[in-house]
Amino acid sequence: MTSPTEQLAEQLSATTLLRFATAGSVDDGKSTLVGRLLHDSKSVLADQLEAVEHASRSRGQETPDLALLTDGLRAEREQGITIDVAYRYFATPRRRFILADTPGHVQYTRNMVTGASTAELAVVLVDARNGVVEQTRRHAAVAALLRVPHVVLAVNKMDLVDYAEPVFAKIAEEFTAYAASLGVPEITAIPISALAGDNVVDPSANMDWYGGPTVLEHLETVPVSHDLTGCHARLPVQYVIRPQTAEHPDYRGYAGQIAAGTFRVGESVTVLPSGRTSKVSGIDLLGRSVDVAWTPQSVTLLLEDDIDVSRGDLIVPSDDAPATTQDIEATVCHVADEPLTVGQRVLLKHTTRTVKAIVKEIPSRLTLDDLSQHPEPGRLVANDIGRVKVRTAEPLALDSYAHSRRTGSFLLIDPADGTTLAAGMAGDAFAAEDKAPAADDEGWDF
Amino acid sequence: MTTSVDIVSEGTDSPYALSHLDALESEAVHIFREVAGEFERPVILFSGGKDSIVMLHLALKAFAPAPVPFSLLHVDTGHNFPEVLEYRDRTVARHGLRLHVASVQEYIDAGKLRERPDGTRNPLQTVPLTEAIQQHRFDAVFGGGRRDEEKARAKERVFSLRDEFSQWDPRRQRPELWQLYNGRHAPGEHVRVFPLSNWTELDVWQYIQREKIELPQIYFAHEREVFKRSGMWLTAGEWGGPKESETPQKRLVRYRTVGDMSCTGAVDSDATTLDAVIAEIAASRLTERGATRADDKLSEAAMEDRKREGYF
Numbered sequence: 001m002t003s004p005t006e007q008l009a010e011q012l013s014a015t016t017l018l019r020f021a022t023a024g025s026v027d028d029g030k031s032t033l034v035g036r037l038l039h040d041s042k043s044v045l046a047d048q049l050e051a052v053e054h055a056s057r058s059r060g061q062e063t064p065d066l067a068l069l070t071d072g073l074r075a076e077r078e079q080g081i082t083i084d085v086a087y088r089y090f091a092t093p094r095r096r097f098i099l100a101d102t103p104g105h106v107q108y109t110r111n112m113v114t115g116a117s118t119a120e121l122a123v124v125l126v127d128a129r130n131g132v133v134e135q136t137r138r139h140a141a142v143a144a145l146l147r148v149p150h151v152v153l154a155v156n157k158m159d160l161v162d163y164a165e166p167v168f169a170k171i172a173e174e175f176t177a178y179a180a181s182l183g184v185p186e187i188t189a190i191p192i193s194a195l196a197g198d199n200v201v202d203p204s205a206n207m208d209w210y211g212g213p214t215v216l217e218h219l220e221t222v223p224v225s226h227d228l229t230g231c232h233a234r235l236p237v238q239y240v241i242r243p244q245t246a247e248h249p250d251y252r253g254y255a256g257q258i259a260a261g262t263f264r265v266g267e268s269v270t271v272l273p274s275g276r277t278s279k280v281s282g283i284d285l286l287g288r289s290v291d292v293a294w295t296p297q298s299v300t301l302l303l304e305d306d307i308d309v310s311r312g313d314l315i316v317p318s319d320d321a322p323a324t325t326q327d328i329e330a331t332v333c334h335v336a337d338e339p340l341t342v343g344q345r346v347l348l349k350h351t352t353r354t355v356k357a358i359v360k361e362i363p364s365r366l367t368l369d370d371l372s373q374h375p376e377p378g379r380l381v382a383n384d385i386g387r388v389k390v391r392t393a394e395p396l397a398l399d400s401y402a403h404s405r406r407t408g409s410f411l412l413i414d415p416a417d418g419t420t421l422a423a424g425m426a427g428d429a430f431a432a433e434d435k436a437p438a439a440d441d442e443g444w445d446f
Numbered sequence: 447m448t449t450s451v452d453i454v455s456e457g458t459d460s461p462y463a464l465s466h467l468d469a470l471e472s473e474a475v476h477i478f479r480e481v482a483g484e485f486e487r488p489v490i491l492f493s494g495g496k497d498s499i500v501m502l503h504l505a506l507k508a509f510a511p512a513p514v515p516f517s518l519l520h521v522d523t524g525h526n527f528p529e530v531l532e533y534r535d536r537t538v539a540r541h542g543l544r545l546h547v548a549s550v551q552e553y554i555d556a557g558k559l560r561e562r563p564d565g566t567r568n569p570l571q572t573v574p575l576t577e578a579i580q581q582h583r584f585d586a587v588f589g590g591g592r593r594d595e596e597k598a599r600a601k602e603r604v605f606s607l608r609d610e611f612s613q614w615d616p617r618r619q620r621p622e623l624w625q626l627y628n629g630r631h632a633p634g635e636h637v638r639v640f641p642l643s644n645w646t647e648l649d650v651w652q653y654i655q656r657e658k659i660e661l662p663q664i665y666f667a668h669e670r671e672v673f674k675r676s677g678m679w680l681t682a683g684e685w686g687g688p689k690e691s692e693t694p695q696k697r698l699v700r701y702r703t704v705g706d707m708s709c710t711g712a713v714d715s716d717a718t719t720l721d722a723v724i725a726e727i728a729a730s731r732l733t734e735r736g737a738t739r740a741d742d743k744l745s746e747a748a749m750e751d752r753k754r755e756g757y758f
Contacts, residue, residue, distance in 0.1 A: 017466040046731040085621075086600040087593045089646045096466045098644055110621055117623040228462050238479040243512035251511060257476040257625070262462075286475065286507040294462050298475035298508070311483045335621045349626055352483060409624045418607075418630025423623045 018224060021100040021115035021148070023139040024125030025108070029156045033125065033194035033215075034088070034101055040201035041216060043090035085114050094220040108135075109142065109368070109383040110335040113423055116146040117409070120224055123152045123215070124175075128161045128191070132174045138368040140175065144182035144430050145331060145385065147405055150222050151179060152188050154215060159193040163206040182371075183431025188222075190215055228294055232322070232399060233261030234407045235315040236351030241300055253284060253300035254309055259351065259406035260399075261317075262294040263301065268318040271309050272397040277318055278303040295406075312353035314397045314407070322407075324395040331366075331401075331429040332388050332412065332422040334380040340388075340412070340421055341379040347413040348392055348424075351406070354413070356393040363387045366429070380422070387429070388422075400427025467653055471504065474641040476625060477604060478508040481586045481639055482515050484629045488586035488639075489546070489579075492518040494530035494537075495704035496661055497590030497642055500650055503659050504641060505588075506541065516588070517544040521575045523567040523706040524551030525685040530704055533662040546582060548574035565686040568709045576612040579636055586629065588639045594646045604643045610634035647702075648727055655720045666723065667700045667715045678711030702727070 024030030038044050056062075088099040100115030102108075116122055122143040126136050143151050153175045161167045172189035179187050190199055191210055198204035201216045213221065241253040263269075267280045282302035283293050293299045301315060309315070316322065328348075334340050340359060348357040365377040365386040373387075380386045390412075401408030412422040464472070481488050490505065492498045505514045520534060538545045550570050553559040559570050579587060593600045603619050605627040620628055629637050642650070654661065672679040672695065673688035680687055682694045685707050699712035700723070717723045 015465040015467075016463060017469050086597075087644065088600060089594045089644070091646075091648075114621040114623055118625075224463070238476070239483045239509075241509060241512045245511075248511045255479050255508070257472060257479075284510075286471070287510050296464065296469065296472055298472040298479070335623075347630075349628065351626075352480070406624065409626065411623065411626050411628060413628060413630060417632065418628065420620045420623075420628050423621070 015096075016224060017096050017098065018121065018219060018222070019098045019100070019119050020121040020123065020219065021102055021112070021119035022123045022125070023102060023108075023112050023115075023142070024123075025135040028125045028127045028130075029194045030125050033123075033154065033156065033192070033200065034099065036194050036197060036200045037099075037216065038088065038090055040197065041090050041092055085111050092216065092220055097219065108138070109385065110333060110423075112139065112142045113146060113333045113335070116143060116148050117405075117423065119146075119148050121150040121152065121219070121222060122148045123154050125154050125156050126171060126175070128155050128157045128167055128171065131171045132178065134369040136175065137178060137370075140179045140184065141182060141366075141368045141371060141430075144179065144184045144432075145333075145425065147401060147425075147431065148184075150186050150188070151184050152190060152215065152218060153179075154194075155189065155191045156194050158191045158198060158204075158207065159196050163191075163198075163204070165191075165207070165209045168210075181432055183433070185431070188212070188218055190218065228260075228262055231261040231295070232320050232403060232407075233263055233317050234259040234351075234399070234404060235263060235299075235301060236353070236407070237309055237311055237313045237315060238352050239311060240309065251302075252306070253302050254313075254315060255298070255300045256315075256352065257298045258293060258295040260295050260404040262292055263299070263315075263317075264292045269301075269303070269315050270318045270321045271307065272314045272316060272321060273324045273395045274308065274313070276307045276309075278305040278307055280304075312351075314351065314353075316397070322397045322399050324397045326392045326395050327360075328390045328392065328396070328398060328410075328424075328426055330388060330390070330410070330424040330426045332380070332386060332424045334382055334384045334386070334422045336414070336419050336421045337382050338414070338419070338421075339379045339381045345415065346390075346421060347415050348390060348396075348410055349413060350396050350398060350410040353394075353396065355396065356415075357390050357412070359388055359412075360391050361389040363389065388424070390424075398426045401425035402427055402431060467649065467656060470645055470649055471507075471653070473625075473644065474501075474504045475508040477627070477639060477641040478505050478588075480627055481588070481629070482509070485586040485637070487582065487584050488516045488588065489519045489582070489584045490514075490516050490588040491575075491590065492520050492534065492545070493590075493704065494520070494526075494534040494662060495590070496650055496654065496665060497592065499537075499659060499661060500645075500653060501588060501590050501641060502537070502541075503657060513542060517546060519546045519548065519575075519578060519582075519584070519587070521548045521571045521578070522550065523571060523708075524549065524554070525567050525683075525707040527662070527664055527681070527704065527707060529664050530662045533660075546578060548578040550574055566706070566709045568706045571706075572612075579612060580610075580634075585631065585636050586639055587636055588641065590642055591640045592642050592645050592647070592650075593640075602640060602643065604640055605629055606638040606640065607631055608636050608638055612636070614638075648724070651720070651724050651727060655724065662704065664701045664704065667698055667718045669696055670699050670712065671695070672697050672699060672712055679713070680711060681707050683707060 022030055086101045088101055090097050102111045102115035124139045155168050155171050168191040176187050191207055192199040198206055199214045203214055235256045235258050237254045238256040241255050243251050265280050270277045281304040283290050284300040285293055342359055342362055344359045346357050347354050364373040364375050365384055399407040408426045410424040411420055414421055550567055553574055591599055601616055603622045631637055671682045673682055673692040682688055688694050700715040701712050717726045
């Protein structure tokens with residue numbers, strides 16, 4: 001038994017951070033799961049619980065409705081639905097968590113894409129009575145498209161199927177086969193009852209046949225990817241720091257957050273799209289000089305030569321530069337209410353660079369339920385996922401999204417009113433389609 | 447049942463793992479630099495409270511060794527703590543910053559705002575704030591808001607578009623994907639930017655400790671003359687308390703948030719050091735706002751309603 005002081009020391013020593021997203025449709029118990037995770041990990045404080053109890057009572061409900069913890073907007077509480085992604089924070093002695101709580105309602109695809117874009121893990125909920133349904137496949141496909149490294153299948157409502165192992169095993173097998181075919185790298189299936197609390201935070205006494213971790217235990221221990229060997233180093237230049245003061249008359253630093261890989265002092269680098277080269281003469285890590293820095297650190301790079309570098313440029317190792325191109329083929333998720341059409345003029349924001357672009361082709365629209373391709377749809381409407389070909393006014397150094405979520409992603413923006421139209425991922429749609437990397441014989445077009 | 451199709455990750459003891467504070471710091475700095483790169487006239491809302499102090503600290507780090515390329519804006523309710531105003535002015539002078547002050551008192555004196563019957567001035571800040579934004583043509587306004595503070599804030603974007611009336615429409619928010627922040631706006635509109643969105647109260651305190659950031663003394667336990675109103679300890683003073691029915695008394699207290707004296711309550715505490723404050727917060731069963739902010743208790747959707755009107 002640990003003392004309160006020891007518990008406190010433990011809680012404060014939790015230093016790693018896991019960002020994860022939940023996906024589930026309306027009645028499969030997502031709010032209950034989120035509520036239970038927050039409640040059972042003691043992340044709901046007394047005044048919040050009191051507010052929920054008060055609100056529940058004034059609605060005539062006898063027991064506190066934990067969904068009220070997460071439905072923050074007037075309209076959500078009035079209608080009893082979740083209309084937007086919310087971010088929740090909780091901590092255990094082992095880890096801190098940022099949860100993107102994505103609603104399962106009509107606008108599911110764009111909401112889940114939004115939540116999954118920054119997630120390292122996605123929890124897909126399934127109702128044990130219904131098994132793998134269209135919505136489940138849709139969630140698995142979105143997680144695969146967004147290249148979320150870890151997927152948890154939470155088979156919920158096990159209490160309603162007598163906690164029967166064969167029910168769970170069949171669903172887990174079907175889901176795993178489907179997700180693996182999409183290239184999802186790791187799948188963990190957990191039988192739970194969010195309502196009764198089985199295997200969410202505490203192990204279930206009703207399912208002694210299950211030997212794996214609870215949902216929380218898995219969240220606490222899943223390895224977060226830090227394997228940077230083999231990652232292509234990329235620094236999008238955000239801002240040029242030039243103090244021009246008596247103390248620093250010649251300081252000229254290129255500030256940005258390292259999008260992928262590592263940079264070292266002495267390394268030869270190339271600035272794209274200009275193609276000019278230099279060497280890293282110093283790295284400032286927020287006030288401290290270092291020899292090496294890595295993603296996702298925000299740094300300032302100093303170069304040996306006084307070459308022209310500005311916001312929107314990409315600094316890369318000279319021996320590992322991506323090709324630049326004005327013709328981009330990508331998968332996009334359309335997130336706006338107005339459609340995206342062939343011939344439409346848009347802005348494309350890639351890392352720190354925003355350029356004019358035109359939608360040249362929409363070769364196909366993906367049906368997430370069965371992954372079939374609908375050819376030449378002509379346009380994409382809200383929540384559609386499709387392949388697009390875009391021509392940009394200036395060359396961009398894009399990686400494939402499979403290699404770098406950060407330098408392989410982009411936004412399409414309406415130049416008229418600034419609306420975010422679509423979220424783009426360059427290269428192949430699913431990991432399972434990845435071909436062997438093409439021979440690097442094209443160079444890049446300056 | 448774990449099926450490893452392809453192992454892509456390694457253990458968390460990797461030399462490349464970032465601590466949660468380093469990850470949050472790096473993300474916040476990225477947000478500051480994005481705004482510096484994309485906007486013409488950004489401003490930092492600075493109240494002298496811990497969140498805005500941490501914001502300023504991050505901004506100083508983000509652009510060092512160059513100065514912070516933003517000015518500061520303080521909405522002075524006229525009921526601010528003298529210690530905090532003193533801290534504000536000292537900080538502005540030390541870093542050679544430019545400070546704009548929007549004064550609620552001036553609005554009241556000019557007859558443009560009316561004192562509320564309950565004496566709370568916090569909701570009155572919205573008009574001077576939005577008018578200052580229009581007058582100075584600020585196009586990006588940094589706020590220290592955190593999503594863990596309140597359920598309406600949990601829905602807030604890092605880049606939050608506001609119309610020419612500074613209004614927030616939660617149904618018309620732009621989806622925010624990856625770290626690609628879309629700051630495009632029409633003339634007259636502006637973007638509220640929240641670099642501390644993903645921080646919790648405890649993160650802020652742990653960061654203050656790690657970075658050895660100085661705070662106004664009211665954050666630490668001290669003896670103060672207070673009186674009880676609506677279940678909270680309010681500081682006695684010329685701003686309007688105590689009334690005849692309320693009895694002032696000396697207590698050992700500290701503040702968890704710093705706002706207007708008329709709506710910010712003190713908590714009983716003997717925490718005189720950062721370590722003690724952190725231990726107290728980690729063990730607290732009350733949220734920061736639940737414990738000490740009267741303005742959020744006005745209705746179930748008080749924060750959402752004020753945000754819609756242009757509050758930060």
